[in-house]
Amino acid sequence: MAKVRIQNFSISVDGFGTGEGQTLEDPFGHAGHRLHDWFFPIGMFGPPGPEGIDLALARFGWDAVGAEIMGRHKFGPQRGPWPDDGWEGWWGDEPPFHTPVFVLTHHPRPSIEKEGGTTFHFLDASPEEALRRAQEAAGEKDVRIGGGVDLVRQFLAADLVDEMHLVIVPLVLGRGERIWDGLEGIESRFRVESVATPSGVVHQMWSRTRD
């Protein structure tokens, strides 16, 4: 059965999924690339990339995914009504998604079709509603919840997530957006497995238990 998955979601050891102060130059604010040093580039920005178990787990995040849902801040640094700035995401002409991508925003706008099969759709919708749309688009494939932090928290709080792959990076970020806020006790709904790899990160797989 198709699943709803969070994949390759890096957090600092103090629980921040992104730093403070997102800008065009720093999508993760003061965290810079430090949360994702283990990951880049997985075919996104050229070599070098991860190896071994890091590579296998990272690639799995792109396996059998038929659609993604992302928050607006993953799509771009803008706030409020969309400016007329020609922004079409951080990823250039051929984004790495190759599927429909549903961007949650209070400011809907026309879809953007990119090369390689990625189309960005903009929805002002609840997590449940967005998921219904994404599942329709994904067919028998899975839906990935792409982040940012706030989106991941919303989907976890609504108990819509089947699998969550966290990557705990040994950094103390100190500031930013915390993934766990408001989620006290959610471990009771999951089975958790961890593996540490030589790159220094810990991969943690949270699998929703079903009675």
Place this chain on the structure above:
Amino acid sequence: MAKVRIQNFSISVDGFGTGEGQTLEDPFGHAGHRLHDWFFPIGMFGPPGPEGIDLALARFGWDAVGAEIMGRHKFGPQRGPWPDDGWEGWWGDEPPFHTPVFVLTHHPRPSIEKEGGTTFHFLDASPEEALRRAQEAAGEKDVRIGGGVDLVRQFLAADLVDEMHLVIVPLVLGRGERIWDGLEGIESRFRVESVATPSGVVHQMWSRTRD
């Protein structure tokens, strides 16, 4: 050379070293025993205890330790001036320390000698001063920084720690005392190794790098 070590320090995945609301019945507040399920009892409260790597790492926490420094809340639930309640710690007649233990408190009181070599001394002192006292007492052995959370944070902030063994437990506690507050960027002073064990926890060893 003798070291300053934090050992077997359990934190939730959201970074809390203890829960909210310490009481006589619940030394870790609403966390209950959940942060330490992997650990109990290591000769403290009888079987069953951890096995395998969990056991080896837990026991290492008691190896070559010549003195401990603890915060007042690790010693007892009292606040303010000591009441005349006969309190001598949570650990009964023979505490598991078997060394001098220096309890940091703004309310000094006479030392308490227990069976098995544990003596509690009460100091109103800075981390540096307390460490000097503990190192004198420990001789060639190491000094363990025993917690609670606030004490650990103080010693980390003062850069007095050589080794820190954290145990990351897959719980979202949501409330309590966060170990990482005020410590942004301290990973730059440490080399970090992690190992996941079948009990579900991740052991993380932070070793101070020296140029």
